[in-house]
Amino acid sequence: MTRTIFLIAATLCALVILPPFLGLGWQNALVNILIASLFALAFNLLSGQAGLLSFGHAAYFGMGAFATLHLMLAIEDGLVFPTPLLPLAGAAIGLLIGVVAGFFATMRSGVYFALVTLAIAELFHSLTPHLQGLFGGEAGISSMRMPWQGIIFGSVLEVYYLTLSWVVLSIVALWGFTRTPFGRLTLALRDNEQRVRFLGYNAHASKVIVFAVSAMFSGIAGGLLAISNETANYALFSSHISAQVVLQTFVGGATIFLGPVIGAVSFTLFAYLISDLTRSWLFYQGLIFVLVMLYAPTGIGGVVQHHLRNVRKRDWASLAGPYAVATIGGVLIAGGVIYLTETVSILFGEEYAVEIRNAGGDLPPYDLFGFHFEPLGVLTWVVPLLLLAAGGIILMKSRKQILECWDALGREKTPQDAVTKGGAS
Structure with missing residues (x-):
């Protein structure tokens, strides 16, 4: 309190x-x-x-x-x-x-x-x-x-x-x-x-x-x-x-x-910071909602509250490693999703359609994140897929480790439990 x-x-x-x-x-x-x-x-x-x-x-x-x-x-x-x-x-x-x-x-x-x-x-x-x-x-x-x-x-x-x-x-x-x-x-x-x-x-x-x-x-x-x-x-x-x-x-x-x-703070700040960077910010917002509902149905506040309630009972050193690995996996997946989303947004946008007409029907290279990409290039599509695959594997493994850590920590006796049990005996 x-x-x-x-x-x-x-x-x-x-x-x-x-x-x-x-x-x-x-x-x-x-x-x-x-x-x-x-x-x-x-x-x-x-x-x-x-x-x-x-x-x-x-x-x-x-x-x-x-x-x-x-x-x-x-x-x-x-x-x-x-x-x-x-x-x-x-x-x-x-x-x-x-x-x-x-x-x-x-x-x-x-x-x-x-x-x-x-x-x-x-x-x-x-x-x-x-x-x-x-x-x-x-x-x-x-x-x-x-x-x-x-x-x-x-x-x-x-x-x-x-x-x-x-x-x-x-x-x-x-x-x-x-x-x-x-x-x-x-x-x-x-x-x-x-x-x-x-x-x-x-x-x-x-x-x-x-x-x-x-x-x-x-x-x-x-x-x-x-x-x-x-x-x-x-x-x-x-x-x-x-x-x-x-x-x-x-x-x-x-x-x-x-x-x-x-x-409200998260979405309003997200709109303020991201809406000027990409036209697909509403898609990202909806994607965040779907992910939260699938994997954290109690919301961000529920996850924070769960950790705060157990802050004195858990050995957070054992959870730091899996959390760090999960963060790396999430960053890789986010990178792949952002790359694919922005690429699709460019290739199916009106500006790129004008460039295609000017190029006589060919698919000209496009600029993204300060680099040139070929629409039909192998690396253009292999790199994001590798990011998604690597991030997914890392997340699945780290998720298993996190669940194991929480289960192990939940089975450990807290000092209060030990005192109570000792007094009862």
């Missing part, structure tokens, strides 16, 4: 102190990371806490953004309202729509619940371009942040600290909610809804409440995005936004409270 408090305090200090020393690009990235983290935590309240997988949470995220923008427009027209409290508009509309949508969606569970939430989000996505007065059509609506108490809110840094304040308060509120008796009840709903009914609780009303709370915090995240961008359009209701928060949550770890934050 002390370690967790120390890590949280150190992270907060870094988030407060470091941004003024960063460039505008990184400040913007941090704002997006904070917003994505809050959105993922709000989604996980419904998915991880209550076991209700929503495929349409973009509806409440987008409505929170538009409600905040309308309030910003009213402030421009003379309404007296503190700029730091703008996300309250997103919270209010998210809560209201969450109650209505949740009432109908929670009448079903499992895949049917997921499909209903997806249908609700698609309804918003299809209607908003045609509602010019409310959503500005396809162009959306825009507004400006107005000064308050001498704070202009004209710089990215000011927006960052406003976003940080709201995100920290929202995370504390979400954590407190999970610790309440009702928060514990939602865990029971996830594990055995029928038993909750037998105990006399209204399961449907409970699910509506947790749905509405999740939508409310999603609306706050949408409101913060509107404040940051000063504009929004119907694309916020797209299935891509809903899918993104699902990926972030499960990659980070849906069973851990701060797990979705890990996924």
